[in-house]
Amino acid sequence: MSQYLAILPLIGALGSLSLGLFALTRNPRNSTNIGFALGMGCLAIIEIGYIVIIYAKALPTAYYGVRISIFGESMLPVAWYMFSVAFAKNSVTKYQRGKISILLVMLGLSSYFTLSAWLGDIVATTTDMANVVSYSMGSQGRYYYIYMIISMSLSVAQLENIMRSASGAEKWKIKYIIIGVGAILIYFIYLASQSLLFNTISILLYPITSIAIIIVTAMMAIFIIKHRVMDTDVFISRYIVYNSLAIAIIGIYLFLVGIIASGINYYEIASKYQISTIISFALILLLIIILFSSSVRRKAQLFINRNFYKHKYEFRDKWMESVSRLGALGSVDDTLTELSMMITETMGASSIEIWLANYNHKTYKKAIDNNIAGRNTINYDHPMLNMAKEIMRPFDISDELRNIAAESDRDQIKELAGQSEAVLFAPFLVNGEIIGFILIGSDISGENYGTDDYELVTALMAQVARQIKSIWLSQELIAAKEMEAFNKISMFIIHDIKNLANSLSLVSHNAKNNISNPEFQIDAISTIENTVSKMKLLINKLSFDRSPSKYQSGVIYLDEILAKNIKQYENNSSKQIIYIKNISKPLRVLGDSEALNTVFTNIISNAIDSIQGKGEIKVSALKSKGNINILISDSGVGMSREYLNNKLFQPFSSTKKMGMGIGLYQCKCIIEAHNGEIHICSKEGAGAEVQVILPENNR
Structure with missing residues (x-):
């Protein structure tokens, strides 16, 4: 060589x-x-x-x-x-x-x-x-x-x-x-x-x-x-x-x-x-x-199925395969892609088109098309869908087309099926509703689909339809929870604004009789500055999109927060209320100062609102076994047993005629976020007592 x-x-x-x-x-x-x-x-x-x-x-x-x-x-x-x-x-x-x-x-x-x-x-x-x-x-x-x-x-x-x-x-x-x-x-x-x-x-x-x-x-x-x-x-x-x-x-x-x-x-x-x-x-x-060669392999498979097996498919194996391949998928797109692959592999389909319902526009939109050209949406009343609603199972398009009388309807069906050369229509059925459908092209071997093919498609479509519906419901639930979170934030914000407006209202009411009093002027200016500061802080919270369950953490003094709130209402109340205070010093806790201030503002404001004319409010804050125990009681109208048992701490439930039912619900959320507890005892006509327990910070 x-x-x-x-x-x-x-x-x-x-x-x-x-x-x-x-x-x-x-x-x-x-x-x-x-x-x-x-x-x-x-x-x-x-x-x-x-x-x-x-x-x-x-x-x-x-x-x-x-x-x-x-x-x-x-x-x-x-x-x-x-x-x-x-x-x-x-x-x-x-x-x-x-x-x-x-x-x-x-x-x-x-x-x-x-x-x-x-x-x-x-x-x-x-x-x-x-x-x-x-x-x-x-x-x-x-x-x-x-x-x-x-x-x-x-x-x-x-x-x-x-x-x-x-x-x-x-x-x-x-x-x-x-x-x-x-x-x-x-x-x-x-x-x-x-x-x-x-x-x-x-x-x-x-x-x-x-x-x-x-x-x-x-x-x-x-x-x-x-x-x-x-x-x-x-x-x-x-x-x-x-x-x-x-x-x-x-x-x-x-x-x-x-x-x-x-x-x-x-x-x-x-x-x-x-x-x-x-x-x-x-x-x-x-x-x-x-x-x-796909067609040669497909013909060989069909030959084996016809001559060596009773049925074209081993349905138990196919069912297990579908559960394995489809069950763990969490998105509609992944589920439909896997379904398309399964049908192509198993049935030798030459083309696949999958359509899903679009409820907002009352149409069906193409979801999987394997790059097939043609229209992407059809109306709910398309002749193909009208025919499917009568049959409610997979069917041969050409066989059922003979039963359509109107030539215009036949032309629309032929157009839809023709763009993917589909021969078989199979609906996604959930409780009698067609949430989508699939158009399947002819077998690449050239043979017609048989009974086993229709049974397999029916089983697959039923499983995938339930899975798609489940995914849609999960998505709707997530959206609903997001809306609920948004509504909760809105409620808290509105209630905070209402409390700030009440503070300004008290100042304006007392100004009519005390505007010339130098001490009142000082207290009024202080209240207005404090209210404006809180409004700016509230705006900042909105700017940073902060959830009510996430608070800043730092060492704060509850005795100072309580004293500040009591002083604000002592000097700016139109009612004759006596405040009895028993507050230890210092009372250190770990938490968000503004959030806890909101809690005690709500509680004291509710106590004032419940008193008609004259009355008293007792505020006690003492250390007890590693906790700080705050008791705020009033001599107001109190709450009914039915309200305490069924509506307490529920949003939109209030004993006040103009109340929104947000304050106590917000208080409970804030206190629990600080690893604390809030309890209320009351009798109708005998006032109420609010107990707040927060872990003490000894460092």
Whole structure:
């Protein structure tokens, strides 16, 4: 063999090694990248062995090259099987453990045959170096190539599952790397089959092998760099009968090659090696077409279902699969995308369109369309929906179209179905309401959908309809809670403004009789300044969108807050009220000064409002067992037992004619946010007592 041909394996070795290292550097800890790098490394080792063979001038050197190439070949199925298993991120642990067990067995056998090659059991020796164009197989050679065919067939089957499980943009993204790896494996299956048929290892095919490696490496390099293929995870589905399709096809290929080779040997046809090579390549091409043809695979599945099973689908398995794949999804978009994939995979649908109700506009809007052009919304009274409301189950569009009398209605139905070439309509039904529907294209095999298909779609649609409705209700509940939180904030703000307005009202009322009094003037100005300060603080709270359950934390003195509130009302009250005070000093607590001031403003204000004419208010604040116990009692009208038992601390419930029923509710929220307690005792006509307990801060 000409030494100039060594340039081919040299290019192949450098290209394979470079691409493998590039993939590894992208994510050196990812098992997919490691498997790919090992696979490309094996190809580089094979090419290095070819270089040694081409340049060899003595038999020992040539055999050394053969051993190197066999080492690369024997590890090739291990590396690519590892890549294919890692690339298919299967979520079933038991299933994954089975794949790892196969990988370990393959590693053991590959190691054994590598050792056999170095011991000279794979390739027989020869004494004629000058005319060597092939090497005879040794005692272990036949077993080695049988193992190679079986192990690489498993990898091809795994790659087929990955390709079949991917969809849409994901399939386009991984398509060429899967085809590239599959082509390499199938080519080496071909080489192994040739060695078995002719009991020799031909070195004339080495340059062809190098060319194949260079082409495949270049193709994969372009798509790995351009489409970031190593960042893609494909979750494959498990159907054992279908998984055997690739292995069955490879078995048929080997059977046909065996018959052809036997015929060539029997009739002693000249140039039998060249003829068998051409026929084998033709069969490889046919094999690739079959493996990656969706329609052929679909027809094979239907053939298996019709002839080996009572029903087209294993409904229990399908139900478990739907629960597993759909049950954990929390958004409508994810649920519909997964449903679209399931129907495409299971029924072989050529197209999918999913529509959902838009209640605000009384229309149905397209949610999933797989890039199908056409209208995106239809009205509730569209003829297709009117027909569906009468049938209330999945139906064949063309069959039901015959029952439509009005030509204009038929045209609208044809237009809607025609934009996705749909043949089957299936509604999302919840309590007799169509919340959406799906338009399913024809089976890619060309066969009509049967009873099993309709039953499967009915079950899937019922499950997904309930799930969509549940998601919608959850979203409405979240929105309602957000509105409730907004309303709560609004109530608190309005009540705070009301209290501030009451303070100013007291000042204006007393100013009529005391405006000339210097002491009143000082107190009035102080009250106005204090009220303005509180209003500014309230505006700041709104600016920062602070929830009433989140307060600033700092050491504050309750005795000062209580004294300040009592003084404010003592000097600005139109009623004759006596204040009896028993407040210890200091009373330190950890909390929000403004929030706690709001609490005691509300309580004292309520006490004043409950007193008609004359009365008294007692304020006691004492330390007790690590807590501060505040008691505020009044001699007012009190509260009824019915109010105390059923309406106390409830928003919008008040004993005052003009009250909003917010003050005590707000007080309870603030006190509980400070890890405290608030209790109220009262009798109708005998006043009320409010007890507030807050943890003392001793630091």
